[in-house]
Amino acid sequence: MADIPQNMTGKICMVTGASSGIGQATALALAHLDATMIIVGRSQKKSKNTVQMIKKATGNVNVDYLLADLSTQKELFQLAENFKNRYQRLDILVNNAGAKFVKRLETVDGLEMSFALNHLAYFILTMLLLDSLKNSNEARIINVSSDSHRSCPGINFNDLQSANNYIGKQAYAQSKLANILFTYELSERLKGTGVTVNALTPGGVASNFCKNNGWISWMKHITAHILALNLIGLAEAARTAVFLATSSEVMGISGQYFSKQKSIRSSAACYDKETANRLWRISLELSGLAEPSLSKINV
Numbered sequence: 525m526a527d528i529p530q531n532m533t534g535k536i537c538m539v540t541g542a543s544s545g546i547g548q549a550t551a552l553a554l555a556h557l558d559a560t561m562i563i564v565g566r567s568q569k570k571s572k573n574t575v576q577m578i579k580k581a582t583g584n585v586n587v588d589y590l591l592a593d594l595s596t597q598k599e600l601f602q603l604a605e606n607f608k609n610r611y612q613r614l615d616i617l618v619n620n621a622g623a624k625f626v627k628r629l630e631t632v633d634g635l636e637m638s639f640a641l642n643h644l645a646y647f648i649l650t651m652l653l654l655d656s657l658k659n660s661n662e663a664r665i666i667n668v669s670s671d672s673h674r675s676c677p678g679i680n681f682n683d684l685q686s687a688n689n690y691i692g693k694q695a696y697a698q699s700k701l702a703n704i705l706f707t708y709e710l711s712e713r714l715k716g717t718g719v720t721v722n723a724l725t726p727g728g729v730a731s732n733f734c735k736n737n738g739w740i741s742w743m744k745h746i747t748a749h750i751l752a753l754n755l756i757g758l759a760e761a762a763r764t765a766v767f768l769a770t771s772s773e774v775m776g777i778s779g780q781y782f783s784k785q786k787s788i789r790s791s792a793a794c795y796d797k798e799t800a801n802r803l804w805r806i807s808l809e810l811s812g813l814a815e816p817s818l819s820k821i822n823v
């Protein structure tokens with residue numbers, strides 16, 4: 525049985541996509557452990573309701589929300605600014621907000637939605653908050669991926685925005701592979717900074733996932749997990765993220781992929797260093813960011 529500390533008092537934690545599903549369950553569990561919780565949502569109403577629900581359920585008054593549509597780069601930059609204006613450091617960042625899009629959509633920045641929301645938002649938010657993370661004694665970044673990454677043989681750099689022959693399932697799988705490539709590459713670059721980064725698969729859960737595509741798509745998602753006998757509840761789906769955020773067992777552990785609180789091998793495509801490096805460089809270019817300073821001391 526993995527050990528989970530009884531409290532996270534004084535730890536500042538941010539969870540994206542915390543207005544529902546796995547993110548909300550993760551934020552609730554961390555608030556139960558007395559963390560200072562910042563939930564990130566795109567809907568003011570849902571985010572406010574989540575904050576109220578968590579405060580009521582846990583008695584923790586240090587729960588707040590920040591708003592951003594994470595598919596929009598301008599809002600990601602604003603989110604990071606809003607956070608830094610209020611908090612000196614960040615101890616735990618859980619990049620969780622994500623979705624599958626059956627039909628191809630483009631963001632206001634002209635990027636394909638699965639790539640922009642599921643991968644680039646993780647990348648940009650993490651880059652923008654690196655200084656805040658380095659201000660923590662022992663910061664942890666947790667990237668919520670999916671075992672769906674296994675169905676993607678590699679990143680299609682010839683058509684990164686899936687402009688030709690879009691298949692939602694494939695675009696989703698590619699974005700979840702990108703989560704792990706990003707995790708492994710960032711972990712290498714963070715060596716010596718005291719900041720760790722790991723990825724995870726939460727398991728199959730009947731959240732709001734796929735509802736954006738309509739009820740049939742949602743039912744298909746749930747039915748697939750029921751037939752595979754691997755449908756789990758929200759609290760269980762959040763457990764690996766909570767474990768990675770809190771457990772002393774994973775102190776200093778970085779660049780790994782977790783399932784059910786255990787480090788496991790991800791697909792072979794995740795370990796292609798050239799691909800990870802190329803994705804890193806393209807992600808910087810697409811977000812207009814400079815190579816971050818990864819020294820221990822903020823400069």
Ligand SMILES: NC(=O)c1ccc[n+]([C@@H]2O[C@H](COP(=O)([O-])OP(=O)(O)OC[C@H]3O[C@@H](n4cnc5c(N)ncnc54)[C@H](OP(=O)(O)O)[C@@H]3O)[C@@H](O)[C@H]2O)c1
Nearest residue numbers: 541543544545546566593594621622670728729731732733
């Ligand atoms: N469900 C599964 O079986 C499963 C399996 C493997 C991996 N995952 C991963 O788990 C993560 C969470 O999924 P979930 O199952 O909890 O789904 P969910 O219930 O649909 O929750 C997704 C969260 O992301 C937010 N979000 C979506 N688009 C956004 C945007 N443009 N800007 C800001 N926030 C946005 C949603 O906000 P709203 O509340 O406003 O919609 C919601 O809070 C995803 O990364 C997914 O890939 C899920």
